[in-house]
Amino acid sequence: MTKPILDFEQPIVQLEEKIAEMRELGKAIDLSKEIAELERRTDNLRKEIYSNLTRWQRIQIARHPLRPNSVDYIKNIFTDFIELSGDRVAGDDTSIIGGIAKIGGIPVVVLGNRKTKDKKTNLYKPAPIPSAEGFRKATRLIKIAERLAKPVITLVDAPYNVPYPEIESPGLANAISNQLAEMTALRTPTLSVVIGEGASIAALSLAIADRLLMLENSWFSIVSPEKAAETLWGSLDFKEQAAEAMKPIARDLLDLSLIDDIVPEPIGGAHRNNKMMFEILKKKLIAELKDIRREKIERLLKKRREKYYAKGVWRE
Amino acid sequence: MIWFGKSKISNEATELVEMPDGLWAKCPSCNETIYKKELELNLFTCFKCNHHFKIGINEYISLIFDESSFKEFNINLKAVDAINFIDSKPYIERIKEAKNKSGFENSVICGIGEIFSHKMVFGIMNSSFLEGSLGSLEIEKIYRSVRYSIDNRIPFVLLFSSSGNRIQESAISLMQIAKLTSAVNELRSEGILFVTILTEPTIGETAFLYAMQGDIIIAEPGANLGLSNKSSLEQKSKKRISDKFPKSDYYFNNGQIDIIVDRKQLKATISKIIDWYNK
Numbered sequence: 001m002t003k004p005i006l007d008f009e010q011p012i013v014q015l016e017e018k019i020a021e022m023r024e025l026g027k028a029i030d031l032s033k034e035i036a037e038l039e040r041r042t043d044n045l046r047k048e049i050y051s052n053l054t055r056w057q058r059i060q061i062a063r064h065p066l067r068p069n070s071v072d073y074i075k076n077i078f079t080d081f082i083e084l085s086g087d088r089v090a091g092d093d094t095s096i097i098g099g100i101a102k103i104g105g106i107p108v109v110v111l112g113n114r115k116t117k118d119k120k121t122n123l124y125k126p127a128p129i130p131s132a133e134g135f136r137k138a139t140r141l142i143k144i145a146e147r148l149a150k151p152v153i154t155l156v157d158a159p160y161n162v163p164y165p166e167i168e169s170p171g172l173a174n175a176i177s178n179q180l181a182e183m184t185a186l187r188t189p190t191l192s193v194v195i196g197e198g199a200s201i202a203a204l205s206l207a208i209a210d211r212l213l214m215l216e217n218s219w220f221s222i223v224s225p226e227k228a229a230e231t232l233w234g235s236l237d238f239k240e241q242a243a244e245a246m247k248p249i250a251r252d253l254l255d256l257s258l259i260d261d262i263v264p265e266p267i268g269g270a271h272r273n274n275k276m277m278f279e280i281l282k283k284k285l286i287a288e289l290k291d292i293r294r295e296k297i298e299r300l301l302k303k304r305r306e307k308y309y310a311k312g313v314w315r316e
Numbered sequence: 317m318i319w320f321g322k323s324k325i326s327n328e329a330t331e332l333v334e335m336p337d338g339l340w341a342k343c344p345s346c347n348e349t350i351y352k353k354e355l356e357l358n359l360f361t362c363f364k365c366n367h368h369f370k371i372g373i374n375e376y377i378s379l380i381f382d383e384s385s386f387k388e389f390n391i392n393l394k395a396v397d398a399i400n401f402i403d404s405k406p407y408i409e410r411i412k413e414a415k416n417k418s419g420f421e422n423s424v425i426c427g428i429g430e431i432f433s434h435k436m437v438f439g440i441m442n443s444s445f446l447e448g449s450l451g452s453l454e455i456e457k458i459y460r461s462v463r464y465s466i467d468n469r470i471p472f473v474l475l476f477s478s479s480g481n482r483i484q485e486s487a488i489s490l491m492q493i494a495k496l497t498s499a500v501n502e503l504r505s506e507g508i509l510f511v512t513i514l515t516e517p518t519i520g521e522t523a524f525l526y527a528m529q530g531d532i533i534i535a536e537p538g539a540n541l542g543l544s545n546k547s548s549l550e551q552k553s554k555k556r557i558s559d560k561f562p563k564s565d566y567y568f569n570n571g572q573i574d575i576i577v578d579r580k581q582l583k584a585t586i587s588k589i590i591d592w593y594n595k
Binding site: 168170171172173174176177180181183184185200201203204208220221222223227228231232233234238241242245246247248252253256258304305308309311312313314315316 | 390392393394395396398399401402403404452453455456459481482483484485486487488489490491492493494495497498499500501502505521524525527528529542543544562566567570571572
């Protein structure tokens with residue numbers, strides 16, 4: 001299997017390969033000076049490339065097939081995970097993963113969008129938009145958390161899927177609508193983190209929370225840049241311009257006070273150093289969780305409502 | 317009757333195929349030739365096939381409310397472009413164009429009025445303004461009306477006519493769904509009646525999800541409804557699919573809406589519901 005490499009990562013990957021080659025050679029002759037020099041150049045190049053990423057490039061990082069996904073995070077930063085299944089009405093939609101788990105010893109209910117593996121390439125594909133069964137499962141799990149007084153953590157990774165089957169299943173809108181309503185009024189602390197893509201209602205239905213975080217290279221908006229380009233510019237060719245205009249990256253949302261904080265990623269993106277990413281996110285989630293658990297639930301609910309009431313721009 | 321802006325029927329009832337003499341029109345559904353004055357008296361429904369012509373805010377307000385009883389809220393709220401959005405045109409430019417085209421300041425009118433002497437807080441969308449998409453200004457207007465409903469314990473009725481997302485407000489417009497959902501939750505927990513009326517078209521995620529939050533959900537016959545945006549489906553399948561797009565009866569038959577109400581019965585139906593609630 002060849003590793004998928006983004007075009008702007010290419011020069012760095014080439015240098016890294018060169019360094020690896022020289023290390024191999026270095027076993028026979030002393031190349032430490034040359035290697036050190038090459039490493040310095042690589043570091044500089046990394047800094048230069050990754051501090052000047054366009055929004056479209058960041059979206060490519062957010063969609064990277066090797067980027068850690070919800071299942072990876074559940075495995076690596078939570079313990080004692082037991083997956084819970086089914087909506088108790090019609091079936092189980094595996095595009096939503098959820099269950100009971102602990103993080104830093106704190107019992108929680110954890111939920112996320114689950115990507116599927118492509119059998120041919122063995123790479124992850126974006127998660128499909130959940131069906132009514134998926135949204136109902138999500139609602140069932142957060143209601144369990146509420147009843148049993150456990151906080152909820154959601155890992156959002158929802159691409160824009162255009163949009164629904166030609167004739168949508170009758171109960172879909174109702175299932176989404178209920179999920180949104182329950183998230184806004186859930187009587188237990190809630191913490192969400194956008195780990196990759198955060199498109200439209202599939203993302204929002206897991207992202208209404210007391211604290212909403214975004215990983216540095218993740219994005220969040222009403223539609224994808226591709227969809228915006230088609231709708232407003234009239235052609236997919238304008239997707240990069242659309243990505244710039246929409247300001248959908250974590251930094252943009254923090255500047256607009258739409259999210260509570262950014263979770264930094266290892267240089268080059270989460271997929272360049274999974275282990276480091278797990279450590280950073282775990283630490284951050286535990287800190288935030290401890291913080292929101294301190295609040296009385298009535299106060300937390302009032303703050304959550306008022307947070308959303310204040311969102312938006314107008315003048316009068 | 318109060319007229320808002322400079323809107324006239326000809327402006328908003330877009331499907332009306334006018335005859336050259338200007339007095340007669342054709343029904344797009346059954347091709348019947350209709351005398352326009354009579355069509356107006358029949359509340360813009362076809363005599364022959366009961367096709368419901370698309371009508372605008374003014375027509376709905378005059379057919380629902382007691383004469384001169386409707387008063388608009390928050391007329392001075394104006395749209396702002398927080399992210400300096402420019403596609404082929406700046407967002408603010410598009411708003412100006414929509415204003416000129418529709419005669420309205422934005423895509424929602426909210427206010428209070430009386431319906432057979434029952435008070436009712438009312439919001440109505442205008443699909444001729446940027447497809448009736450809901451930006452943060454529009455949601456703020458609806459939010460304030462919900463607050464007014466709660467503070468004064470008056471039922472809230474929201475009439476939908478919307479077919480798009482306000483892409484130009486990007487993440488801000490997505491967050492508005494959480495804002496209005498929170499407000500509707502509060503309305504529910506305060507025990508205030510919330511009725512939604514779905515008219516042609518109520519499509520796209522934003523509009524249809526709000527529409528599904530009503531205690532009682534009413535739809536006009538033959539309205540295009542659903543989460544999917546028709547234009548994007550058409551783009552995807554490269555053919556016109558409007559004809560087989562699910563309409564009111566599909567959602568009614570599948571248990572998603574309470575009543576399909578003929579426009580001529582709309583006022584009577586709403587007032588009965590509000591009378592029941594107030595008693």
